[in-house]
Amino acid sequence: MSDPNTHGSSTAPEAPDRSADTPRSADTPRSADNQSSQAEQTQQAGFFTRHPLLTFILRRILLTFVTLLGVIVVVFFLIQLVPGDPVRIALGTRYTDEAYQALQQASGLDKPLIAQFFSYIGSALIGDLGVSFRNGEPVMMLLLERLPATISLALCAIFVALLIAIPLGTIAGLREGGVIDSIVRVISQFGVSIPDFWMGMMLISVFALGFGWPSSGYTPLTEDPIGWATHMVLPAITAGVVSAAILTRFIRTAVIDVSHATFVRTATSKGLKHWTVLTKHIGRNALIPVLTISGIQLATLLGGVIVVEVVFAYPGLGRLIYDAVAARDYPLLQGAILLIAFIFLTINLLVDVLYAIIDPRIRIS
Amino acid sequence: MTRSPARAPRLRRLAQATTASAAVAILAVISGCTRQSVDLGAADSDDVIVASISGEPDQLDPHSTTSYFAFEVLENVYDTLVEPDEEFNMQPALAESWEVSDDELTWTFHLREGVTFHDGSDFTADDVVYSYRRIIDGELANAWKLTMLTDVRAIDDHTVEIDVDAPSPTLLSALGGFKGVAIVEEDNAESGDITTEPIGTGPFAVDSARPGDSVTLKANEDYWGGAPEVAGVQFRYITEHNTAVAALRSGEIDWTDSIPPQQFGTLDKDQSLHIESVISNDYWYVAMNEAKEPFDDPQVRQAIAYAVDRDSIAQATGFGTSEVNQTAIPGSSPWAYDYAPFERDTDKAQQLLDEAGVSDLSMELMVTNEYPETVTAAQVIADNLSDVGISASITTLDFGSWLDRQGQGDFDALMLGWLGNIDPDDYYYAQHHSKGPSNSQGYSNPEVDELLDAGRVEMDEGKRHELYEQAAKHIVDDVSYLYLYNPAVIQAHTSRLEGYTIRSDRAVRFRDAKLTED
Numbered sequence: 001m002s003d004p005n006t007h008g009s010s011t012a013p014e015a016p017d018r019s020a021d022t023p024r025s026a027d028t029p030r031s032a033d034n035q036s037s038q039a040e041q042t043q044q045a046g047f048f049t050r051h052p053l054l055t056f057i058l059r060r061i062l063l064t065f066v067t068l069l070g071v072i073v074v075v076f077f078l079i080q081l082v083p084g085d086p087v088r089i090a091l092g093t094r095y096t097d098e099a100y101q102a103l104q105q106a107s108g109l110d111k112p113l114i115a116q117f118f119s120y121i122g123s124a125l126i127g128d129l130g131v132s133f134r135n136g137e138p139v140m141m142l143l144l145e146r147l148p149a150t151i152s153l154a155l156c157a158i159f160v161a162l163l164i165a166i167p168l169g170t171i172a173g174l175r176e177g178g179v180i181d182s183i184v185r186v187i188s189q190f191g192v193s194i195p196d197f198w199m200g201m202m203l204i205s206v207f208a209l210g211f212g213w214p215s216s217g218y219t220p221l222t223e224d225p226i227g228w229a230t231h232m233v234l235p236a237i238t239a240g241v242v243s244a245a246i247l248t249r250f251i252r253t254a255v256i257d258v259s260h261a262t263f264v265r266t267a268t269s270k271g272l273k274h275w276t277v278l279t280k281h282i283g284r285n286a287l288i289p290v291l292t293i294s295g296i297q298l299a300t301l302l303g304g305v306i307v308v309e310v311v312f313a314y315p316g317l318g319r320l321i322y323d324a325v326a327a328r329d330y331p332l333l334q335g336a337i338l339l340i341a342f343i344f345l346t347i348n349l350l351v352d353v354l355y356a357i358i359d360p361r362i363r364i365s
Numbered sequence: 366m367t368r369s370p371a372r373a374p375r376l377r378r379l380a381q382a383t384t385a386s387a388a389v390a391i392l393a394v395i396s397g398c399t400r401q402s403v404d405l406g407a408a409d410s411d412d413v414i415v416a417s418i419s420g421e422p423d424q425l426d427p428h429s430t431t432s433y434f435a436f437e438v439l440e441n442v443y444d445t446l447v448e449p450d451e452e453f454n455m456q457p458a459l460a461e462s463w464e465v466s467d468d469e470l471t472w473t474f475h476l477r478e479g480v481t482f483h484d485g486s487d488f489t490a491d492d493v494v495y496s497y498r499r500i501i502d503g504e505l506a507n508a509w510k511l512t513m514l515t516d517v518r519a520i521d522d523h524t525v526e527i528d529v530d531a532p533s534p535t536l537l538s539a540l541g542g543f544k545g546v547a548i549v550e551e552d553n554a555e556s557g558d559i560t561t562e563p564i565g566t567g568p569f570a571v572d573s574a575r576p577g578d579s580v581t582l583k584a585n586e587d588y589w590g591g592a593p594e595v596a597g598v599q600f601r602y603i604t605e606h607n608t609a610v611a612a613l614r615s616g617e618i619d620w621t622d623s624i625p626p627q628q629f630g631t632l633d634k635d636q637s638l639h640i641e642s643v644i645s646n647d648y649w650y651v652a653m654n655e656a657k658e659p660f661d662d663p664q665v666r667q668a669i670a671y672a673v674d675r676d677s678i679a680q681a682t683g684f685g686t687s688e689v690n691q692t693a694i695p696g697s698s699p700w701a702y703d704y705a706p707f708e709r710d711t712d713k714a715q716q717l718l719d720e721a722g723v724s725d726l727s728m729e730l731m732v733t734n735e736y737p738e739t740v741t742a743a744q745v746i747a748d749n750l751s752d753v754g755i756s757a758s759i760t761t762l763d764f765g766s767w768l769d770r771q772g773q774g775d776f777d778a779l780m781l782g783w784l785g786n787i788d789p790d791d792y793y794y795a796q797h798h799s800k801g802p803s804n805s806q807g808y809s810n811p812e813v814d815e816l817l818d819a820g821r822v823e824m825d826e827g828k829r830h831e832l833y834e835q836a837a838k839h840i841v842d843d844v845s846y847l848y849l850y851n852p853a854v855i856q857a858h859t860s861r862l863e864g865y866t867i868r869s870d871r872a873v874r875f876r877d878a879k880l881t882e883d
Contacts, residue, residue, distance in 0.1 A: 201611075205611065208611050319577055328763065
């Protein structure tokens with residue numbers, strides 16, 4: 001690859017009126033294209049200064065990609081850290097010389113380390129994560145099969161969490177130091193400390209045994225919406241309550257911070273309606289830290305809530321990871337880690353983009 | 366820098382559009398890659414037995430899987446030529462009758478007529494030949510059970526002849542002991558579909574599967590033994606015991622075997638449930654490495670046999686559900702042999718150690734976290750041994766490493782179990798014959814070899830009993846294995862489920878079960 005900076009400076013004199021901006025445009029991947037005519041270069045420079053949001057997004061995508069590459073490298077070396085021979089361990093009682101050779105060859109572990117490394121990165125980038133040690137199925141397919149269930153659960157859980165956290169956090173923040181605030185703080189402290197395992201068992205005892213609600217399993221939304229909803233309630237509440245407790249505390253703090261700001265005092269003294277101040281001034285400004293933590297919470301939920309999924313026999317990513325650990329299915333475990341990292345990075349990227357939309361200051365700085 | 370306010374909405378639209386198209390792309394990938402969902406039909410009906418098992422089968426090819434979860438499902442999908450009744454006598458299944466030639470080297474099986482596979486194709490002698498050839502030639506998981514077979518041939522559509530290398534009293538249990546030697550359909554096996562959509566001749570056919578969640582079977586109306594009374598069986602994978610028990614109590618599931626022994630007592634008092642336990646024909650043992658000093662000395666092994674407290678071990682692992690045993694075969698088996706020379710006696714143990722000239726013995730006890738009861742038992746054993754001045758350290762390994770060290774003979778003592786035994790040959794030959802493939806402790810007693818070899822080819826049942834009793838006496842006295850206990854099979858079902866029988870070989874058969882109205 002040519003050095004974008006050298007390339008950029010050589011074209012800079014052609015666009016003297018934008019000289020201040022040219023080095024920045026050279027940072028973007030598109031300027032690496034040395035076939036572009038000078039006219040195009042000039043136009044692109046103009047394009048990027050005129051579209052700061054797009055530039056911002058492209059930069060963030062590039063950064064995300066580099067991070068992802070780093071994760072792939074780490075994940076690759078994970079299997080090298082396994083004590084003993086991973087193929088031998090995975091085979092257990094099924095061990096025969098032939099099975100060993102076949103599995104080693106299929107997983108590429110018989111090649112030299114350096115060759116393994118590049119072939120792993122190459123295949124991972126095109127979505128080929130190898131085959132499961134347990135049943136020889138493609139890891140990518142196994143993971144994608146579980147995604148709909150996990151996405152369902154994560155969205156429902158974050159919905160439950162926000163439904164609880166936004167009103168509680170806002171009221172507590174506005175009534176800082178009051179009775180309601182103390183109650184909310186105690187409740188959220190409980191919520192953070194309750195083990196989700198115990199919470200799940202309690203919900204099962206009360207609602208499954210007491211009222212006959214389904215306590216386990218999953219029905220796809222497309223097959224049976226009512227079955228989907230009834231199977232979703234208990235796990236979504238269990239996973240959502242923990243997130244709600246964390247979110248409540250963040251929302252409370254954010255609301256307190258913003259409501260002490262001088263612009264809120266100005267808005268209030270200007271005679272604006274209480275509701276307008278709450279939604280337009282406090283709400284939008286408090287949204288930024290809340291968005292970050294909601295994003296992280298959602299990403300965590302999407303990565304599979306292992307304990308909740310195991311308790312409710314829910315066939316999502318978390319349960320897959322749990323089973324993969326139990327079966328010492330390393331390729332599947334590697335794939336799952338990669339997928340979770342990918343989800344985390346993507347959501348972070350989306351959150352960053354949303355920031356820029358909510359608060360223009362972020363993309364300019 | 367300033368910014369025109371009019372741009373904000375446009376940017377938001379852009380962001381929305383990007384997010385939306387990304388979401389569509391992700392969804393497209395998901396729907397493209399997931400297996401096509403299947404209409405469950407039967408699963409929605411009230412007449413489907415919902416059973417929960419504690420894990421997901423790795424695959425559904427009966428010849429290749431070694432997973433008990435797979436066999437719980439496959440027991441209902443496949444048939445074998447013969448099958449064991451509750452007393453482990455082999456009864457007709459796909460074979461209606463059989464006879465042995467005068468030289469006892471050729472068996473002729475007369476197959477049931479009019480049997481069809483789930484896809485409608487006819488079951489014939491060729492399917493039998495194909496199935497056994499597949500196991501033997503492919504060296505699949507159960508090939509070792511069929512080593513006595515020298516030839517299998519179809520005489521006509523409904524007659525199969527099997528040649529054996531020596532008179533084989535164990536042939537029937539080898540061909541029918543469990544569904545690992547089931548009769549499969551050639552096209553299904555050759556296409557590879559057998560791993561996810563197996564086609565058998567059994568009372569239920571695989572209908573649909575949801576990875577990670579469940580597999581649903583529907584009744585085979587043409588089953589040769591009569592159509593099942595229920596519309597189907599759904600096996601759900603519930604790993605967490607408490608969830609399974611709660612689901613059973615709320616009526617969400619009808620049957621489960623996901624019950625920890627410590628809960629047996631509590632559940633037994635619950636009037637709305639039926640919980641049952643029977644002593645299984647599995648057993649747990651300790652084996653000492655006879656290639657290593659001082660365990661090559663039978664007196665040292667006997668001292669340890671006197672030092673361990675089987676009752677405490679059985680209590681710690683089975684909470685009163687298992688049964689201590691000093692031989693391998695449980696009391697419920699027709700092959701049981703009541704022999705118990707070792708009661709806990711620390712003085713006797715000490716005396717034997719003194720006679721052997723062993724003092725300050727420290728030893729390693731190797732167990733695996735694959736079977737947590739071995740870890741629990743090892744703690745009790747180590748405590749027992751400290752009473753006679755032996756210091757035992759416990760090494761807990763993952764199963765792969767455990768097997769590796771066992772294979773290399775790199776251990777002092779190890780603990781494990783043998784599961785799913787039927788014939789006395791299953792219990793003793795591989796483990797205690799000096800050439801037995803599983804004799805990793807290195808036991809060698811020419812008398813035992815002779816007895817076990819004779820038992821293998823003795824067709825008279827009375828004489829076989831005598832041979833195996835003699836062999837067992839030597840094995841126990843020499844402490845080739847230090848036998849501990851036979852664990853229980855524990856299963857529970859709702860009172861709606863009737864006609865189900867718990868079996869000590871852990872085979873889960875729903876063909877005679879039915880669901881009544883509450």
